[in-house]
Amino acid sequence: MALLRALIRTARMARHTASLAAGLPADEEVLLDAPDDRLGPALVAAGRGEYEPAAKLLALTRERAEWENRDRYVMRLATFACSRPEWFEHWRRTEPDDPDMLLLRAEQAVARGWAAPARAEQLGAATPLVTAAAQGDPRDPVPWRVALDQARGTGAPPARFEALWGEAVRRSPHHYGCHVAALRFLATAGGRSHDQCFDFAERAAQDALPDSLVQALPLRAALGHLTASTGPGAPGPVPRARLDSAADLAAALSGRYAVADPWPAEVRNVLVCVLVRLERWPEALVQLGRTGPYATSFPWDRFSDDPLGQFLELRDGVRIEVAASTPLRGRRGRDASGGH
Structure with missing residues (x-):
């Protein structure tokens, strides 16, 4: 009987697998982390060493309070600046007090801190940059998402999380990036269960x-x-x-x-x-x-x-x-x- 089931399964796979590819892009057409029509030109310009398109894009998101787009663009641009820093260093030298540059610098510092062997120490050293980014525009929730990511890596206590979370939701109650950062903080906090993480996530979704x-x-x-991970001490x-x-x-x-x-x-x-x-x-x-x-x-x-x-x-x-x-x-x- 087991052999018969295996033969039937094989026959079904042979008959239907190819047809199920209909409507799916070919492998060579699939793109990884493709930028949208606004970010793409800014990345191309940055590749040429020009920071102005990126600066204009982030300034526009701030002026229009496009916080979700702003968050996405900041993360992508910070990642690009880590591998191609020339354009960003030019921006830093030219406009050292630009609030968009300050936010990008804070994001880059926290991302690097997470990748460093001495994670907590490196993330702690990023505090002045995160503070400067938060002061750049009092309306902006994105620096508080960066601060939540930093706090998670430094093992900040619950009171610190509550303070940061309060600042984030006061600026944008439904900001997706801040909610994800908060959920990740809760998931790594000592003593938190998966049930507690689900409680937080389900309330937010509702x-x-x-x-x-x-x-x-x-x-x-x-x-x-x-x-x-499973094993002793893992959540239930x-x-x-x-x-x-x-x-x-x-x-x-x-x-x-x-x-x-x-x-x-x-x-x-x-x-x-x-x-x-x-x-x-x-x-x-x-x-x-x-x-x-x-x-x-x-x-x-x-x-x-x-x-x-x-x-x-x-x-x-x-x-x-x-x-x-x-x-x-x-x-x-x-x-x-x-x-x-």
Whole structure:
């Protein structure tokens, strides 16, 4: 019987795997962390050593209070400045008090601190830069997201977290980046359970605006639980229903955005990862179709030094699993006629 099941599974895979690639971009068309139409030109100019387009872009996000875009752009530009620093050093020398440059400098310092062997020491040394960034524009929540990331790495006490979190939500109650930073802080704080992280994420999602990415915060909690280390001292299990509910909420959010929209790309990548972990293969394939060509480093860089390769490998695996569970002869015609 086991041999028969294996043969049927193999036959199903051979019959259906190729057809399930329909609607998915070819491997060579998939992009990793593709910039949008506004960030792309700024990165190209920075590659030529010119800082002005990046400065204008960040100034525009600040003037228009585009805090979500601002947060994304700051992280991408800081990463680029680590490998191609000439344009950023020119900006620092030319406009040392520019609030956008100060924010970018703080983000870069915290990112470097997280990568340093002496993490807590390096992150602590970044405090003056984070403070200067927060003073750049009193309306801006992004420096407080940076401060939350810094506090997590230095092992700050709960009182410090509460103070930073209060400053962040006072400026932008539904800022996705600050919510993610807060959830990550809670997940690493001593004595916190996965249930407490889910409580925080679910409350935030319930209070979020209809199309806000904060509605995907329970999905981030689910990913944290599904990829957490096990063993003595590890947090206890989370009910399967709670994990499924987080995935369902994120899938509903994904459905409100257009297919191949780059804005929710990271949420969709995380959703695919969680659905695979839950072995919800057909739904994972649906989300891969909605993701289109936009792969994101997170969450795949948690599992491989080649996040794009990991994404493409998983995409193939999902197609194989769906094909293996698809009947050799479908009942579509009979079902469509009402079973007669």
